[in-house]
Amino acid sequence: MTRLKCAGCRKTSCNGCSLYEHINTGKNQASLFPADFVPDQGKGLGMAFDMGTTTIAGSLWDLKKCTRLETHTCVNPGRYAGSDVISRLTRISESAQEKKKMQRILVEKLDEMARSASAEYEGEIARVTVAGNTVMCEMLLGESLEGLLRAPFHKDYEGTRRLRGKELGFSYLKDAMIIVLPAIEGYVGADALAVHTYVKHSDGRTHVLAVDIGTNGEILLFGRNETYACSAAAGPALEGAAVVQGMGAADGAICEVSLGGRFPREDIFCKVIGGGAPKGICGSGLVDAFALLKRLKVIDPTGYLYTVAEARKAGAREQFCRRIMESEKGNSFLLTDKDNPVFLTSEDIRQLQLAKGAIRAGIEILLSREQIKGEELAHIYVAGSFGSFIRKESAVEIGLLPDVTPDKITHVGNCAGTGASMALLSEKVLQEMEQDANKIRHVELAMEERFQACFLDSLRV
Numbered sequence: 286m287t288r289l290k291c292a293g294c295r296k297t298s299c300n301g302c303s304l305y306e307h308i309n310t311g312k313n314q315a316s317l318f319p320a321d322f323v324p325d326q327g328k329g330l331g332m333a334f335d336m337g338t339t340t341i342a343g344s345l346w347d348l349k350k351c352t353r354l355e356t357h358t359c360v361n362p363g364r365y366a367g368s369d370v371i372s373r374l375t376r377i378s379e380s381a382q383e384k385k386k387m388q389r390i391l392v393e394k395l396d397e398m399a400r401s402a403s404a405e406y407e408g409e410i411a412r413v414t415v416a417g418n419t420v421m422c423e424m425l426l427g428e429s430l431e432g433l434l435r436a437p438f439h440k441d442y443e444g445t446r447r448l449r450g451k452e453l454g455f456s457y458l459k460d461a462m463i464i465v466l467p468a469i470e471g472y473v474g475a476d477a478l479a480v481h482t483y484v485k486h487s488d489g490r491t492h493v494l495a496v497d498i499g500t501n502g503e504i505l506l507f508g509r510n511e512t513y514a515c516s517a518a519a520g521p522a523l524e525g526a527a528v529v530q531g532m533g534a535a536d537g538a539i540c541e542v543s544l545g546g547r548f549p550r551e552d553i554f555c556k557v558i559g560g561g562a563p564k565g566i567c568g569s570g571l572v573d574a575f576a577l578l579k580r581l582k583v584i585d586p587t588g589y590l591y592t593v594a595e596a597r598k599a600g601a602r603e604q605f606c607r608r609i610m611e612s613e614k615g616n617s618f619l620l621t622d623k624d625n626p627v628f629l630t631s632e633d634i635r636q637l638q639l640a641k642g643a644i645r646a647g648i649e650i651l652l653s654r655e656q657i658k659g660e661e662l663a664h665i666y667v668a669g670s671f672g673s674f675i676r677k678e679s680a681v682e683i684g685l686l687p688d689v690t691p692d693k694i695t696h697v698g699n700c701a702g703t704g705a706s707m708a709l710l711s712e713k714v715l716q717e718m719e720q721d722a723n724k725i726r727h728v729e730l731a732m733e734e735r736f737q738a739c740f741l742d743s744l745r746v
Contacts, residue, residue, distance in 0.1 A: 318707060333413070338361060348710070437731070486707075491508060500526075504647045555570070572680060673696045673699075
């Protein structure tokens, strides 16, 4: 019987003190793996990790029965060095001591998660797979990271790395075989390759787009003859950080924002995780709010949040104009009632624009390689813990995703974690990933002449 535990308080259930219950790790999907996936029959226990910039997710597997026993998540301890990979990279590159510290705390965290997940099961963890962006994988391995410090960026480790846990400093996992999955190139890491593996097995068509939305966003385009990949530095805004009242998807977070009621008495309604009073807003709520402000005519095409007078002139209705608060530091918009106020500020909107602009520009650069338009895509798969919760219509409305109909967009949850689990359970899939890592065409956005213009154009609302 599966036991669900909160990675924060260790209770069987809690009120949201950890991210566990609010991150889609695939646990509740009807079918975790693609239909054509055939696992090996191994022995003992195995663990698959998706080591994200913000969150680490780990799944414990029975290798013989090929059944998942536990799923645990935690905040990445590397956040002490910055909320994004560039900040962390800059910090540890300046000090050998910081580099050793980062490697140590990552090892300790994975060790701790594995110990906790397997505590109530017989047998030892014999095999571990790790997916993550290139920076996180290289930090875990203790690589030089030199290739990621300046353009043109390149990875510092080749292929799959197989090491005994004790070689990396693991204690609980000292005898386990630690398999760090291969990176594609540059900042497009093993997590993107894991997403590629899942989508490749799930959908054999061409002109399929896969977008793993997170602090470091990865984009894959399955073209006619080639598969293209790039990395877009979206920053943490879409995950609720870098926003004044932003927070993770925990109790008290606004996760949906919509317009309800009948004209002319329509009003704004906010759905709050846990059903209590709002404390802040998470990424999916931010995307909804951004789309709604556009519809209400309280922001202009550049993302500028109007003053009350400007909103009235633009045609915004009075009940929404009254929600605008003006100050010397910039305007803000009240999403809730005044008893439990949650605002969206001008700077919040700017952070959202930068995040969605980076991702959309990356998408457009890849589409240009195939000379197709976004609306011509066969399908879009949206991966990542945040991506699992955004409303399709809102993502399209703000320009985060190309203008396709909702039936062409599928949320696939923590697809990187699923790909890592496939590699854990199948040596054939692992070998396939090694081959694909060398076949995928990496597109370095920093070297693309059109990227800056495309990025600026993508900032528009």
